[in-house]
Amino acid sequence: xxxxxxxxxxxxxxTPSSAEANxxxxxxxxxxxxxxxxxxxxxxxxxxxxxxxxxxxxxxLYDHDRAQDVAQEAFVKVHRxxxxxxxxxxxxxxxxxxxLNVAIDHKRRRDRDRSVPTDxxxxxxxxxxxxxxxxxxxxxxxxxxxxxxxxxxKYRIPLSLKDIEGMSVDEIAKLLDVSYSTVRWRLHKxxxxxxxxxxxxxxxxxxxxxx
Amino acid sequence: MRRFQLESKLHDYLANExxxxxxxxxxxxxxxxxxxxxxxxxxxxADDALSLLRDRQAPEAPLEAIQRQIAAGVFxxxxxxxxxxxxxxxxxxxxxxxxxxxxxSLGLLGHNVWSNGSTSVETPVSDRAPVVHxxxxxxxMGVDVDGNIVDTYEFLNxxxxxxxxxxxxxxxxxxxxxxxxxxx
Numbered sequence: 001x002x003x004x005x006x007x008x009x010x011x012x013x014x015t016p017s018s019a020e021a022n023x024x025x026x027x028x029x030x031x032x033x034x035x036x037x038x039x040x041x042x043x044x045x046x047x048x049x050x051x052x053x054x055x056x057x058x059x060x061l062y063d064h065d066r067a068q069d070v071a072q073e074a075f076v077k078v079h080r081x082x083x084x085x086x087x088x089x090x091x092x093x094x095x096x097x098x099x100l101n102v103a104i105d106h107k108r109r110r111d112r113d114r115s116v117p118t119d120x121x122x123x124x125x126x127x128x129x130x131x132x133x134x135x136x137x138x139x140x141x142x143x144x145x146x147x148x149x150x151x152x153x154k155y156r157i158p159l160s161l162k163d164i165e166g167m168s169v170d171e172i173a174k175l176l177d178v179s180y181s182t183v184r185w186r187l188h189k190x191x192x193x194x195x196x197x198x199x200x201x202x203x204x205x206x207x208x209x210x211x
Numbered sequence: 212m213r214r215f216q217l218e219s220k221l222h223d224y225l226a227n228e229x230x231x232x233x234x235x236x237x238x239x240x241x242x243x244x245x246x247x248x249x250x251x252x253x254x255x256x257a258d259d260a261l262s263l264l265r266d267r268q269a270p271e272a273p274l275e276a277i278q279r280q281i282a283a284g285v286f287x288x289x290x291x292x293x294x295x296x297x298x299x300x301x302x303x304x305x306x307x308x309x310x311x312x313x314x315x316s317l318g319l320l321g322h323n324v325w326s327n328g329s330t331s332v333e334t335p336v337s338d339r340a341p342v343v344h345x346x347x348x349x350x351x352m353g354v355d356v357d358g359n360i361v362d363t364y365e366f367l368n369x370x371x372x373x374x375x376x377x378x379x380x381x382x383x384x385x386x387x388x389x390x391x392x393x394x395x
Contacts, residue, residue, distance in 0.1 A: 043274050050272035064270075072273060076280045137263070144260045164264045188219060195257040202256065 028087050035082050042082075046075050049092065052165055053099045059160040060103035061110070062149060070106055074099040093174040100157075100175065143205070147197045155190035158183055163191075221251050225258060 027048070033041035053074060058067035077098055078085075085094070148156055158176065161167040162183075167175070173183045217240075223229050224237045241248050 039278060043278075046272050046274060046277060051269040054269040055267065068270065068273070072277055072280065075277050079277075079281050140260065141263050144263055147260075159261075163258070163261045164267075166265070188215070188222070191222065191254070191257065192218065194261070195253055198257045198260055199253050 024090075027091060031082070031085070031087060031091060034079075035085070035087075042079060045091075049095055050075075052167075053095065055165060056096055056099050056161065057103040057106075059157055059164075060100065060153070061107055066106055066110070067103075070103045071099060074102050077102070090174065092171065096175045097177075143201055144198075147194060147201060150197060151190060151193055155186055155193060158186045159190035159194065162187055217247065217250070218254075221247070221254055225251070225254055 027045070030041045030044045034045055050071065053071040054067055057070035057074075058064065061067055061070065074095065078095055085091075148160070151159065158172050161172050161175070162169065169180055169183050169187070173180045176183065178186075220229070220233070220237055224234060229237065241251060
């Protein structure tokens with residue numbers, strides 16, 4: 001049986017692996033302490049999920065400042081709702097749903113256009129470029145970002161979450177509130193769209209370098 | 212093998228998610244099919260490109276700012292964000308409209324058959340077009356008997372001959388052999 005199929009069956013049965021169970025148990029301890037008002041425990045929770053929360057927001061907004069604001073706002077909201085949070089529920093799904101929803105709200109407020117503002121991409125690329133010494137690699141990353149930004153949200157978000165952030169398909173399904181199969185399908189479509197655009201861009205780049 | 216299945220298999224192959232026999236099957240295909248090899252190369256290149264973003268670093272978590280906002284009660288006046296994953300509400304509305312349309316269509320069809328006094332056996336295949344129309348309201352994909360994710364339209368295209376010989380006792384849904392659209 002393939003790993004994907006095993007994953008699907010486990011998802012349908014709702015049974016986590018033992019490593020996941022241990023991690024959740026540790027997280028629950030911190031959440032329980034955070035519910036009791038321990039700021040250090042809440043800090044642990046923030047640190048654990050910050051990076052992914054930040055990039056999840058960024059993948060919606062393509063704006064570093066707003067991504068930071070969104071992730072921050074999401075954690076404040078989480079803290080506010082923590083007293084009523086049921087520890088039996090999956091915390092990560094709950095948190096990232098809030099992050100995603102806050103990000104979507106921000107995006108809707110910002111504009112209703114699906115395309116990413118070019119100045120934002122340039123800003124982001126410049127910021128990233130500053131940390132990458134290898135010029136060729138930086139240019140390639142720039143092209144990857146541009147291709148990704150051209151994908152529709154419904155395909156780009158699961159692709160980023162899976163192939164960049166490393167979330168599992170079942171995590172993404174819970175996060176987006178769609179079925180496992182829908183995520184698999186969207187990932188398939190997203191990868192295909194990305195691959196086609198990427199291949200075209202790379203061939204054009206190759207021709208330009210050769211001429 | 213259909214393009215969709217080929218791509219899924221090759222992706223699982225690249226991700227090392229195939230069992231030994233499926234892997235051997237893909238390797239045999241790659242050995243004899245140049246276009247499959249070319250596709251695999253493109254997939255690998257795209258995957259490598261995406262992997263460049265995997266080590267992206269986020270800024271430090273602004274713990275102090277978060278604690279300050281918590282203490283100041285920032286966002287306290289705002290309602291909790293609703294859980295609105297993309298299009299969920301939109302698709303629910305579309306689904307509701309589709310169910311309503313199907314119901315009305317089937318009602319009219321039934322009324323038409325009864326009022327004409329004809330039976331399903333005598334009804335020409337071409338007169339059963341509304342069934343195909345209903346199929347278009349199915350979700351975009353499903354799972355076949357082998358557990359493969361299948362594109363509904365691709366599946367229906369592949370089984371077009373079955374649709375042409377559609378009879379009321381051999382409907383399309385059983386031919387998909389589902390519980391296909393696993394919704395939570």
